[in-house]
Amino acid sequence: MKKVYFVLVLLFYSVLLFSEETSFQNLDILSKIDYISNSINTMNPDFIDEIYDFNKSDPDYESLVEILVEKAGDLVFQEDYKYAFQIIEGVLYNNLAHAQAQELYLILNEILKEEAEQERIRLEVEVEKERLKLEAEAEQERVRLEEEERLRLEALAEEERIRQEQEQEAVRQEEEERRLAEKQTREAEYQSNLQEQQKQLDEAEVYKSSIKTIGAKNFSFYTFLFPGEFLYYTSEVHTQYNSGDQQEHILYGSAVQGGINFIHPIVNVNLDMDFDYGFIGINSNGSRNMNYNATISIGSPVLFIPLTFRAGFFYNQYFYDDESSTDMAILKLPTPSVGVGLWNFILFDRIKIDCAIDYYLVSFLTDQLDLA
Numbered sequence: 001m002k003k004v005y006f007v008l009v010l011l012f013y014s015v016l017l018f019s020e021e022t023s024f025q026n027l028d029i030l031s032k033i034d035y036i037s038n039s040i041n042t043m044n045p046d047f048i049d050e051i052y053d054f055n056k057s058d059p060d061y062e063s064l065v066e067i068l069v070e071k072a073g074d075l076v077f078q079e080d081y082k083y084a085f086q087i088i089e090g091v092l093y094n095n096l097a098h099a100q101a102q103e104l105y106l107i108l109n110e111i112l113k114e115e116a117e118q119e120r121i122r123l124e125v126e127v128e129k130e131r132l133k134l135e136a137e138a139e140q141e142r143v144r145l146e147e148e149e150r151l152r153l154e155a156l157a158e159e160e161r162i163r164q165e166q167e168q169e170a171v172r173q174e175e176e177e178r179r180l181a182e183k184q185t186r187e188a189e190y191q192s193n194l195q196e197q198q199k200q201l202d203e204a205e206v207y208k209s210s211i212k213t214i215g216a217k218n219f220s221f222y223t224f225l226f227p228g229e230f231l232y233y234t235s236e237v238h239t240q241y242n243s244g245d246q247q248e249h250i251l252y253g254s255a256v257q258g259g260i261n262f263i264h265p266i267v268n269v270n271l272d273m274d275f276d277y278g279f280i281g282i283n284s285n286g287s288r289n290m291n292y293n294a295t296i297s298i299g300s301p302v303l304f305i306p307l308t309f310r311a312g313f314f315y316n317q318y319f320y321d322d323e324s325s326t327d328m329a330i331l332k333l334p335t336p337s338v339g340v341g342l343w344n345f346i347l348f349d350r351i352k353i354d355c356a357i358d359y360y361l362v363s364f365l366t367d368q369l370d371l372a
Contacts, residue, residue, distance in 0.1 A: 029060045033067055040071045043083050051090030065091055069101050076104070081111050218263055226255040231278045231289055251278030251289055270297045270308070270343060291316035295358070299343055310339040310356055335362030335372070 027035070039047035051068065054061060068091050075084035085108040091101045146164070150157055231251040259272040271294070278289040295312030316333040341356025360372035 029063060032060060032064060036064065036067055036071065040087070048086045048090055051087065052093050054094055056094065065095055065098065069098065069104065072104055076108065081108055081115070084108055085112060214264070220261045220263065222259050224257040229253055229255050229276065251287070252280040253278030253289070265301060268299045268301060268343065288319040295337070297341060297343060306343050306345050308341045308343045310341055310358060312337050314360060333362065335360040337361065
């Protein structure tokens with residue numbers, strides 16, 4: 001019963017949240033501005049999450065962003081730095097190139113750092129005061145106990161003095177050991193920071209060198225041989241102009257593929273070449289097929305997605321032992337091509353994907369092709 005109740009409550013709040021988002025999108029610009037103003041004036045913490053979900057397709061999106069930046073600037077003058085910083089972070093999450101938001105972000109970041117530093121210093125002072133107070137109280141308590149012990153056990157004063165001296169020496173040694181351990185810890189942290197900074201400098205130098213230096217390591221080559229492949233094609237055009245059945249064919253053939261890759265931290269260039277030859281007709285009348293293509297693709301590793309732009313040449317041709325059995329509308333198709341693709345796209349750190357979409361420009365020059 002409790003599980004059912006929990007599911008119903010979760011469903012209710014999900015529908016309520018969806019309704020609120022939908023109603024906000026349907027508001028007019030003035031109502032949206034009022035909603036934003038009221039949320040900022042009351043410093044509604046839930047409103048910060050709503051900023052991250054602003055819909056860029058909203059026709060009022062740009063105006064709403066400007067209102068947010070303006071309200072954040074007002075909060076700066078009111079010294080409400082933390083809430084203003086959260087608003088600017090939400091704006092930059094959706095629009096990183098907003099210049100005024102970037103300036104406010106830098107200003108607020110420095111202000112919050114200064115406030116954090118002041119708070120840290122204040123806490124250190126309070127801790128030090130408390131430590132001195134506790135030491136003073138401990139010292140007073142020690143003196144009182146010593147006096148009582150002296151009055152009560154005067155005969156054992158010398159023995160007690162020796163014992164106290166031994167205890168004080170132990171405390172002093174312990175304190176020295178503690179300070180030595182703290183000093184060693186600080187030195188270890190300092191050395192670790194130096195090593196990390198040096199590592200970052202070395203990595204930056206290696207990256208800089210890899211950009212400036214081009215050599216054999218930037219190139220790679222590959223070849224593939226496919227001893228068996230199948231090609232299926234059919235021709236509805238032939239059926240429309242002949243009384244026979246629709247022609248369908250299956251060819252068996254081989255293929256070879258090769259390429260050159262130029263890999264660089266700024267730009268990647270790939271030249272891929274393919275040759276396919278279907279030379280055995282399984283259910284066709286002596287038909288054969290040959291096609292080859294060469295494509296150059298250019299991309300950049302600095303892009304979030306390994307998108308490449310492609311240009312090349314494609315050639316496809318069908319052969320028939322008996323020309324009277326020809327059942328293809330286009331027997332020869334040479335064409336330049338352009339397209340886009342993904343190269344070396346890694347998915348889940350386990351799957352590598354290479355794919356492309358090419359457009360054959362010969363579609364512009366013949367009425368027999370609507371789109372290729």
